[in-house]
Amino acid sequence: xxxxxxxxxxxxxxxxxxxxxxxxxxxxxxxxxxxxxxxxxxxxxxxxxxxxxxxxxxxxxxxxxxxxxxxxxxxxxxxxxxxxxxxxxxxxxxxxxxxxxxxxxxxxxxxxxxxxxxxxxxxxxxxxxxxxxxxxxxxxxxxxxxxxxxxxxxxxxxxxxxxxxxxxxxxxxxxxxxxxxxxxxxxxxxxxxxxxxxxxxxxxxxxxxxxxxxxxxxxxxxxxxxxxxxxxxxxxxxxxxxxxxxxxxxxxxxxxxxxxxxxxxxxxxxxxxxxxxxxxxxxxxxxxxxxxxxx
Amino acid sequence: xxxxxxxxxxxxxxxxxxxxxxxxxxxxxxxxxxxxxxxxxxxxxxxxxxxxxxxxxxxxxxxxxxxxxxxxxxxxxxxxxxxxxxxxxxxxxxxxxxxxxxxxxxxxxxxxxxxxxxxxxxxxxxxxxxxxxxxxxxxxxxxxxxxxxxxxxxxxxxxxxxxxxxxxxxxxxxxxxxxxxxxxxxxxxxxxxxxxxxxxxxxxxxxxxxxxxxxxxxxxxxxxxxxxxxxxxxxxxxxxxxxxxxxxxxxxxxxxxxxxxxxxxxx
Numbered sequence: 001x002x003x004x005x006x007x008x009x010x011x012x013x014x015x016x017x018x019x020x021x022x023x024x025x026x027x028x029x030x031x032x033x034x035x036x037x038x039x040x041x042x043x044x045x046x047x048x049x050x051x052x053x054x055x056x057x058x059x060x061x062x063x064x065x066x067x068x069x070x071x072x073x074x075x076x077x078x079x080x081x082x083x084x085x086x087x088x089x090x091x092x093x094x095x096x097x098x099x100x101x102x103x104x105x106x107x108x109x110x111x112x113x114x115x116x117x118x119x120x121x122x123x124x125x126x127x128x129x130x131x132x133x134x135x136x137x138x139x140x141x142x143x144x145x146x147x148x149x150x151x152x153x154x155x156x157x158x159x160x161x162x163x164x165x166x167x168x169x170x171x172x173x174x175x176x177x178x179x180x181x182x183x184x185x186x187x188x189x190x191x192x193x194x195x196x197x198x199x200x201x202x203x204x205x206x207x208x209x210x211x212x213x214x215x216x217x218x219x220x221x222x223x224x225x226x227x228x229x230x231x232x233x234x235x236x237x238x239x240x241x242x243x244x245x246x247x248x249x250x251x252x253x254x255x256x257x258x259x260x261x262x263x264x265x266x267x268x269x270x271x272x273x274x275x276x277x278x279x280x281x282x283x284x285x286x287x288x289x290x291x292x293x294x295x
Numbered sequence: 296x297x298x299x300x301x302x303x304x305x306x307x308x309x310x311x312x313x314x315x316x317x318x319x320x321x322x323x324x325x326x327x328x329x330x331x332x333x334x335x336x337x338x339x340x341x342x343x344x345x346x347x348x349x350x351x352x353x354x355x356x357x358x359x360x361x362x363x364x365x366x367x368x369x370x371x372x373x374x375x376x377x378x379x380x381x382x383x384x385x386x387x388x389x390x391x392x393x394x395x396x397x398x399x400x401x402x403x404x405x406x407x408x409x410x411x412x413x414x415x416x417x418x419x420x421x422x423x424x425x426x427x428x429x430x431x432x433x434x435x436x437x438x439x440x441x442x443x444x445x446x447x448x449x450x451x452x453x454x455x456x457x458x459x460x461x462x463x464x465x466x467x468x469x470x471x472x473x474x475x476x477x478x479x480x481x482x483x484x485x486x487x488x489x490x491x492x493x494x495x496x497x498x499x500x501x502x503x504x505x506x507x508x509x510x511x512x513x514x515x516x517x518x519x520x521x522x523x524x525x526x527x528x529x530x531x532x533x534x535x536x537x538x539x540x541x542x543x544x545x546x547x548x549x550x551x552x553x554x555x556x557x558x559x560x561x562x
Contacts, residue, residue, distance in 0.1 A: 187384045190352050195401045196372045205397070209388045288388050288429055 061259045069259035085267045092242035099165025100226035107170035111177025144237040164233030169222040176218035180211025216283040223275040301485045302326040307358030317510035318344045331486045333496035333503045341511025342489045350455045377446030381458040383438035385430035392426035398449045416444040436467040456488045497538045507549030514549030
């Protein structure tokens with residue numbers, strides 16, 4: 001008992017310190033990356049190196065130029081680029097979130113089904129793996145053609161993009177759900193057997209909780225993948241409201257205003273990170289594990 | 296069958312790997328209500344298998360297991376068993392209280408009833424105050440006490456324990472032995488206890504079943520007539536030493552009957 005009493009506060013304070021320290025660490029790395037970027041730029045410009053590519057304001061604009069671009073209007077009298085991109089990001093976030101939810105539900109359900117049948121697992125898993133070897137750019141136009149005409153009004157256009165995002169999302173979720181459900185300690189299963197628990201009970205009281213760390217590891221991958229999927233899905237479907245539209249637009253003006261495309265990339269990255277952090281946050285609420293096992 | 300017979304094992308054999316390995320051969324055993332029976336023997340003697348057969352965690356190749364006058368399967372479905380493994384097998388995502396409440400949840404108890412019983416059980420294993428801790432915050436001995444509380448929470452008529460203290464240090468083990476006896480006296484349950492410690496078997500049991508390996512069979516049954524309740528003084532009682540010696544001899548005789556090493560290797 002004494003041991004427990006003295007152990008707990010240590011754990012708590014380590015966690016707190018971890019929180020503050022983590023933030024400082026992330027900032028320090030951001031600063032280091034900034035230094036690396038500008039340092040690389042400076043050396044290449046100074047010495048006139050042209051390998052692997054010549055460095056100038058077009059190929060590698062200053063970081064501050066990129067950040068400044070956010071607070072300038074691309075068109076005279078228009079809103080700041082940041083405002084435009086913010087709305088684009090919200091649009092893409094809507095697609096990605098819907099795709100993520102759809103993909104996670106499909107992935108989880110498939111994982112549960114496959115975990116309960118060795119035949120289905122052996123029969124279907126190769127095709128699930130194969131599904132991810134098809135380049136998403138090749139199927140995106142098809143999905144748009146198939147799905148779009150059938151969508152009700154509120155989903156018009158962007159619903160197809162959500163389906164494409166779901167296509168990237170479900171894969172890691174299936175694989176890890178399956179592994180997680182099968183990771184259960186045999187003795188924990190025997191315990192359930194001794195209580196004469198039904199398959200359903202074993203699934204919800206034992207297998208699913210045991211699979212949670214696996215599931216969340218997959219959801220973190222899926223969260224960022226859903227943002228990438230949504231952006232790529234926007235490209236062939238000529239949807240201009242999201243970040244994909246902005247990327248196509250600014251890519252055309254890259255040689256004049258490279259900072260706009262870079263700024264768009266920055267916002268897209270921040271959106272992906274936001275998705276990731278939401279999952280990390282939910283994981284902390286849902287999964288109770290020894291502190292050292294938390295990511 | 297006598298009125299208060301709880302477990303009856305008749306002519307039970309168990310073969311694994313399509314009959315290649317005989318784990319148990321022609322086992323007959325009867326256990327009456329309130330007994331504390333230890334199964335002891337060297338590894339490979341099938342003592343855990345016998346326990347698992349009684350608990351319907353595995354099925355006999357031949358013979359029958361009757362528990363409370365019904366088949367072992369029926370008894371399992373009726374939740375007649377509380378099981379404690381060598382590892383505590385607590386669910387990490389549940390607090391101590393919720394681990395203890397697990398079988399009650401499955402049996403459909405109401406929330407208030409569960410809370411009441413969990414409090415009672417944690418008091419019984421002297422872990423009150425640890426309700427909201429998670430398993431990983433407890434020592435091995437404390438975890439095993441939670442596991443015992445969980446096994447007893449729904450008042451099963453039989454407690455099956457498979458080397459429950461095998462992974463603990465000697466000091467903790469002796470303390471938990473005394474605690475287990477106190478719980479056994481309080482609850483009056485029937486206990487089947489697998490161990491490979493002679494001292495533990497003699498100290499705890501009303502009867503020690505000595506088993507021998509290849510194939511697993513019952514070599515001897517030693518009744519333990521030490522006075523109840525057993526205390527630290529019991530371990531210094533001359534009768535205790537006599538019984539320890541008897542069990543040890545029974546174990547050795549069981550082993551001597553084993554086939555010569557050369558022939559065993561030949562196989």
